[in-house]
Amino acid sequence: MKTLSLILFACIQGLIVYAQADTWVATDALGRKIIPESNGLKKDKYVGVFYFIWHGAHGYDRNIGSNAIQSVRAKELSDTASPYNISEMLIRNPSNPKYGPVGAFHYWGEPYFGYYLSDDEWVIRKHGQMLADAGVDVLILDVTNAAIYLPQVTKIVETFRKMQDEGSIVPKIAFIVNSNPERTVSNLYERIYKKELFKDFWFYWKGKPLLLCPPEALIPEMRAFFSSRQSWAWSKDQDWFEDGKDKWTWLDHTPQSYGWHESKDKPEQISVAVAEHPTTNIGRSFHNGKEPEQKHPERGLYFEEQWKRALQVDPEFVFITGWNEWVAMRFNNGASEEFLGKPIQKGENFFVDLYNDEYSRDAEPVMGAFNDNYYYQMVANIRKFKGSRPVTSNHKTDKIKVDGNFSDWRNVETVFRDDRGDTFHRKHPGWGRIKEYTNVTGRNDIIESRITCDSENVYFYVKTKDALTSWTDKNWMQLFVAIEGNENPHWNGFNFLVNAKPTSKLATDLQLFDGSKWFLQGNIKMNSEGNELELLVPKKMLGIKGQQFTLDFKWSDNSPAQENVMNWLDKGDSAPNGRFAYRFIKK
Template identity: 30%
Template sequence: MSFRKFTTLLSCLLLPISITVGCTIVLKKQVDAYSVNEGRNFNYLCGIDQFSRVFEPVTGMNEEKHVGIFYFLWHGESGVTTHNITQLLKEDPDALFNVKGSSKSPLNAFHYWDEPLFGYYRSDDKWVIARHCELLSQAGIDFIVFDTTNGFIYEKSYTALLEVFSEYQERGWNVPKIAFYTNSMSIRTMNQLYDKLYSKGLYKDLWYCPDGERPLIIGALNAEHDKKIYNNPSYNPPELTEEFLNFFDLRSTQWPFDPFIPDGFPWMEWLYPQPNHNGIMNVSLAQHPQLPFSNSYFNRNLNKGRGYDFDKKENIESESAKGLNAEYQWKTVHKNAKDVHTVFVTGWNEWIAQKLNLSGSVGFVDCFNEEFSRDIEPAKNGTYQDAFIIQLIQNIRKFKGLNDNFKAPDKATIDITGDVKQWDKIRNTYINISETETERNSLSVDSKYKYVQDKPRNIIKEVKITHDKNNAYIMIKCVDDIIKDSGENWMNVFIGTNDLKLQGWECYNYVIGRSVNGDKIAVNTLDEKGNATKVADARYTIKGNVMQIEVKLKDLGLKTKDKGFYFKVADGVENYKDIMDYYVTGESFPMGRLSYYYYFN
C-alpha cells in the first residue's frame, strides 16, 4: 500500500464525523448552535411526551422548508357560549342530542368539544396569545393562517395577535408570520382585509411572503370562481383588481371534496396518501369525509378520528391520544420530502362547532369530542395533554431540522461566590422567549368566568451552564432581583440525565431546589409521582438578579464522558406535581414537557 493510500485510509478511520461517498470524504459541518440569531433560537430545545416520543436538539432549520398551521380567531366573536360536548355526553346526553335544543344545549349555539387548557379564552386575550406565540415559535412554525372562511375577518382578534407577535419580533425572535384563508364570499372578505390591513402597511414585517415579496392570501381566483364557491344567486362579487392581483401572492382555496387543483392550498385532505400541490402538502389530525364529525359517535368508522389507522381502515380509540392519524399524514410528507417545500397543518385551536338540525338529527360538523376533533392546543382535562405539541415538533424537525455537528460547549470552573462577570466568556446560553410575562385578568367568551393569573414572581431572562471534571455550574439570570421563598416550588432546576427518556417524574430524575439551608440547596431524586428524596446538597448564591449553583456531577449520577443532561427551571408553579400546570402558572423555562439540552462534549 502506498503512503498516500495509507494516509487516506487512516483519515477515513479517524473521522467519525465524516460521511464517505465513493472516494470522496464529506465532512459534516460543525455549528455553534448557541450563537444562531444572537442566541435567540430553540436549537437546544428537546422534549418527550407520555408515550416516549422524543425530539432532539438541532443545529438549525432548513430555510427552504416551511411549516404553517391553521389558527382560529373566532372565540368571543362567533362563539360566545361555553356549552361543553364532552361534559354533556357524561352528564346529559339527552339534552345534547335534543334537536329542538334546551337551555343546557341550545340549537344553533356554538359548543366546545372540551375546555381548552387556558380556559374558554377570547381570541383577543393577550395573555393567551403570548403563550401561543411562544409555543408556535418553539415548535418551528413559520406561518399561521387565520381561518376567515366564513366571511368574517375578526379584526379585533387579529389586531391583538399582531400586536403581541410584533413585540416578540421587536425583541429579536423569529415568530410565525401571518396569512388569511378565505372561502365564503371570498372576494368580499379579501377586499376587506386589503382595505383594513394590507393597504395601510400595518405590521408588514409579520406578513408571510412565500416568494419573498408578496403576502400570501388564499381564496377565489376570480368572480366566477367566487360565485361557484358560495353558490348563492344573490351574491355578485366584483372582479379582483389589477392592483390586488399584483399586490398578493394569491393561491386558490382547495376544499377536500373539490377536484384536485395543482396550485391549490389544501387545509384538509380526504384522500390518503395526501396529494402534493406543487410542493404544498397538508397534514390534518382528523378528517370528516362523511359529514358531520358527530356522526362518528354512533358509527365510529364513518369518519377518521385522531387514532385512525389507514392500513387497518378503522378508528383505534387507544391510538387517539397518540395521534396515529397525523403520524400517517406526516409519513407521507417525509416520504416525499424532496418534492415538498411547505407543510400546512390543521390545526391549532378550533375548539367549537355549531349545534345544527341536519334533516331532523343533531349534527356538529367540524369537531365533536377529543377523538373526533383536530386541535393541537392542549385540553384542560384531555387525555392527550401536550402529546400533539411534542408530535408536531418532532415531525417539523424531521422535515426541516439540520443535524450538523454541535460545537463543543465552553468549559470552565466557576467560583459562584465571585464576580458574575466570570460568565461573560461562557457562550452556553439559553435565552428565555417569555422574559416580559404579564398578569392575566380576562373574561371567558361568555363573560361568566374571570381568569386571573399573577405575574410570575421571578421572570427568568436566561440560563448559562458550564462544567469541569467535578461539577456542573448553573447561572440563572432573572429580569429583576430574585425574590426568595421557602416553598418547595421555589427556583426548581429539573434535570434528566443522558438520553431523553421516561425516567423519574415526567422524564426528570433529579430536581435541585426543593429546600434550602443557608448556602446549601437540596439535590433530590424524583419518583414517578413527583415525590422528592434528598440525596445531596449543592451550593448556591444569589446576587441581585443572578442565582448561581454548583452541583457535583456525581450527585447527579454523571461523569464527564457521559452525553450530558436536559433541564428546566421553574418557579412558583402552583400545582408543581402536574406537568401541565407548567404551561399555566408561575414561571417555567421552558414550558410544559419541553426542556433544553446541555451536552458535555
C-alpha cells in the same frame, strides 16, 4: 423568512448563544422523546397552521349571527349557560346529551388555557410563543366565513409586536378566504394590504404576500400584488382542485395530494390534519384506512399518518389543520346524512367540524384528555420536515466559585436565552358565564442560563430580568436535570430536582426520583445576589462518570410542576418553555 426561533444564532464576544428552540429536547406524556434531528436546517421549508380568531364574535349562549364590527362581543346578562362542553355532556348522559340551542357554538373540550376569547392578550402571547417554538412560520387566519375580524387581527399583531420588541420570536400572518370571496378579499385588500397595515407581519410567498382564496375573487391589481393560491378541503374527485396547479388543501384524505406551482414534479404544498370530521367518521384514531371501534385519540395515529405522507412528498410548505378551532355549531336540518359513522334523519343533531376528543382537529393543549400530546407530536414532525441543528459539543472547562460574585461566569461559553416578558399577568373575560380569567403567577422572569463544569463539578447559572424574590418563596428557582444514559426512573424525562427545599441563601438540596417520589440525595452550594443565582452540583451526585456526558436541564420558578407537569405551560416561568429542556454535551 424562516421562523427565527429556528435560526437565531449569535456569537457575542466568543460566547455560544443558544436561542434556537430546534435544539431543545422534551419527553411527552407518552414517553416519546423530542430531540434535535441533528442533520442541519433544510433550505426553503415552511410551516403554517390554521388559526381561528372568531371566539366570542358571534354570541355565547346563542348564535347571534353576523357581526357588523366583527369584534369580540360584549356578553349579555342572559349569557349564563355557555360554554357548552360536549365532552362533559357525554359523560353525564352518553345516549342523550343535553345540548345547547340549535345554532349555538359548542366546545368539543375545554382548552387548557380556558374558554378564552380571541382578544385575550395573555392567550395570544402563549400561542405566539408555543407556535414559534414549534417552528411555525405563519398563522393562516380563518376568514372563510366572510368576516375579517380586524379588531382581533389587530390585537394579535399588536401583541406579537410587543413580544418582538421584548426579543421574542413570533410567527407572521396570512389569510384564507372562501365564502363571499370577492367581498372578503376586497375587504382584506382595502383595509389591510393597500394601507400597508401590519406590513412587517405579512407572510411572503415567492416574493409577495400570501393569500389563500378562490381565483375569481381577485381583480388584476390584486392578482399582481399577492401570491394567491386556492385552498379548500379534499383533492380527489373535487372539481376545485383540478390538476393541483396553484391549489392548496387545508385538509385531505390520506394519502394527501400536493399542490404545485412551477411543475407537477416539484411539490409546493401539502396539508397535514389532526383529524377530519365527525360527519365523515374520520377522527384522531383513524389509520390504516378505517376508524377503529376502540378509539385512542391520545396517540395521534391519524396525525402521524398524515405527517408520514407529507415527509415522503417533502414539499416547500406544510399547512397544519389546526391549532385552536374548539367550537362547532349544533345543526338538525338534515344537511348531513351521517354522523359518527351512523345514518341520521332530519331533526337529529349533528356537528360538522368538531364533536369530542376523537372528532376534533386542535393541536393546542386541552384540559385533561391528551393534554399537550399533539403539540409535541407536531414539534417532532416539524423538525423532521424542516430539520434542526445538532447541539454543539463543548470542550472548555471552567472552575466557578459559588460566592455570589458572578464575574467568573462572564467567560463561560455556553449561554441559553429565554423569552423576556413571559411572566405577563392575565386578567380577561372568558366565554359566556366565565366572568374572568386571572393569572398572576408570573414572578421571576428568567432570561438567561449558563452551564459549565470541571473535573469534579457541574456549575449552573441563571439570570432574571429583575431582582430575584426571596429564596423562602414557594417553588423558588428550581432546577430539573437529566443525565443521558442514566438508568434510574425518570419524572417526565428528569432524574434530579435541585432547590426543591433550600435551607438558606447559601445551601439547598438535590433530590432523586425513585419512580414514585422524590427523595433527598444530598445538599449542595448555592448563592444569589440581585438578579443572578449560581449552583454547584458534584458530578458524583449526578452519577456522572468520566469527562464526557450529555446533560439536559430546565429552570422553573413558581410553577408547581410536581403537582401537574402541565403547570410549566401557564404557571410562573420556565426556561425553556413547557416540557422543553436545554441540552449540554461535554466532550
